Amino acid sequence: MRRATIPALVALAVVAVFAFEILGASSTGNMGKPAPPLPSEVLQPPKATLASLHGKPALVNFWASWCDSCRKEAPELERLSRSLHGAATLVGVDYTDQADAARAFIAKYGWTIPVLSDPDGIYGARYGFTGLPATIVLDSHGRIVETLRGPQTETDLRDALETVH
Numbered sequence: 001m002r003r004a005t006i007p008a009l010v011a012l013a014v015v016a017v018f019a020f021e022i023l024g025a026s027s028t029g030n031m032g033k034p035a036p037p038l039p040s041e042v043l044q045p046p047k048a049t050l051a052s053l054h055g056k057p058a059l060v061n062f063w064a065s066w067c068d069s070c071r072k073e074a075p076e077l078e079r080l081s082r083s084l085h086g087a088a089t090l091v092g093v094d095y096t097d098q099a100d101a102a103r104a105f106i107a108k109y110g111w112t113i114p115v116l117s118d119p120d121g122i123y124g125a126r127y128g129f130t131g132l133p134a135t136i137v138l139d140s141h142g143r144i145v146e147t148l149r150g151p152q153t154e155t156d157l158r159d160a161l162e163t164v165h
Contacts, residue, residue, distance in 0.1 A: 030144045035060070035136065036126035039093060043102055044115040048091040050142045057145075057164040058089040059157060060136040062124050064097040065105035067132040073151035074109040080154045081113045088161050095132060096121045139164050 035050055038060065061077060063070040081090045092115040094102040099117060106115055118124050127136055127147070135148040137160045145164050148156065 030128055031146070032143055035138050035142050035144050036123065038091065039116040039118045039123045041117040041119075042114070043094055043099065043117045044092075044106055044111065044113070046114050048089070048114040048116060053089050053091070053138060054140065054142055056086075056088050056140050057161050058091065058138040058142075059161065060091050060093060060127075060138065062093045062095045062118070062127070062129060062132060062134045062136075063105075064095050064132055065101040066097065069151040070133045071105075073133050074105070074111070076152060076154045076157070077113065078109055078111055080157050081111075083154070083158075088164075090157075091116065093118050093123065095124045135160070137161070137164060 038049060040047075040049075059080075061073075063073070077090065077092070084090065090113050092106075092111065092113050094105075094115060094117050096119065097117075099119070102115070102117065124134075127134070127144075129136070129147055129149065131149060133151055135152055135157065136144060137146040137148065139145050146160060148160060152160075
């Protein structure tokens with residue numbers, strides 16, 4: 001029994017180091033840099049691309065249906081979306097989730113925002129956030145201004161957008 005424990009611990013340590021390097025990298029290194037591409041798979045139209053976001057500030061919110069904090073934040077995102085009136089754009093990205101569960105989440109919270117799918121977490125890893133939900137604040141040129149970690153309120157999100165020039 002003890003012989004099996006040591007290889008398992010070594011494997012766990014390797015996975016932890018890998019996860020830290022890939023997912024745990026500080027997002028502050030991305031500040032001011034152009035945002036990585038968004039996923040191309042659309043769960044809820046319209047399709048959003050970085051090019052379609054240019055010209056006004058944007059929020060890219062990474063979430064998942066299995067995330068308790070994402071459920072808490074979901075109504076806040078929809079309230080914000082309905083009040084933006086074209087001054088900014090909000091895009092959701094479903095992260096490492098099943099499409100059916102994601103669609104049920106979207107319906108439950110009455111989301112009207114565009115939602116893209118990142119089932120394998122490839123795009124989320126490029127943004128370098130740690131934990132869900134994570135909201136990436138982009139300026140009107142598609143550069144990363146800030147990464148908001150954890151559930152946000154409509155006021156928090158509006159304040160973040162007001163700091164974008």
